[in-house]
């Protein structure tokens with residue numbers, strides 16, 4: 001596995017702390033020999049991001065707020081200057097007002113609907129457009145989604161609607177960029193306890209439910225997601241594009257409560 005990403009350079013956006021899915025992906029890619037650039041959002045995350053970047057020997061660590069076009073331009077310009085070229089890109093970013101990640105979807109405010117779509121959906125398209133310019137030798141892009149895009153999940157609300165749009169974006173981007181041998185895929189991860197997830201109402205119940213009812217009878221880890229990202233970002237996934245790949249211990253195939261699952 002060590003040589004799989006040797007000589008490959010990629011950008012991973014969305015590092016908040018060592019629980020972040022971005023961190024699980026970064027470790028898997030670094031273990032496979034990739035050279036990484038990482039971004040974090042604003043000063044409040046710098047203190048956590050710096051030691052993590054140092055742990056992987058990452059020198060390309062940049063601040064980037066995806067709602068700010070200048071900030072995006074600056075991050076990609078920095079990479080263009082240092083590397084000139086990019087082989088892979090990972091978008092592990094999402095946000096919605098946690099006040100609306102509980103209660104009823106129908107009560108979503110216009111303001112939060114727009115900002116959720118901006119941060120969690122449009123940012124992937126705008127980053128892929130910038131990454132494409134640097135992927136002069138083909139490339140692979142991955143974003144993170146959740147089963148709440150396909151089925152109604154408790155409290156996921158506007159985020160479920162945003163993830164459905166994100167998954168549709170993956171298919172359109174795959175068609176646009178495929179001619180240049182750039183692949184675009186999504187990983188639909190099962191629930192993992194992260195900073196973003198802690199904003200979702202009853203998240204502990206959701207975790208327990210998935211653990212008891214998934215075919216593998218467990219929750220997935222950052223490492224599970226990292227290994228699948230490695231597959232999609234490396235040559236192992238060379239024929240795969242436009243796909244939403246479930247890394248959820250099989251939960252998405254289940255139709256009803258497992259017969260051996262206790263009541264929770």
Ligand code: NAD
Nearest residue numbers: 014015016020021041065066093094144191192194195196
């Ligand atoms: P996390 O809190 O560690 O990461 C979310 C990241 O989004 C943070 O680094 C945050 O700074 C960043 N972000 C938010 N707004 C931003 C902005 N305006 N500009 C730049 N960055 C911004 O949580 P996570 O669970 O690792 O989330 C990563 C992705 O995985 C998200 O898209 C999330 O929806 C998705 N996901 C998470 C789970 C889960 O259960 N944790 C399951 C499926 C999908």
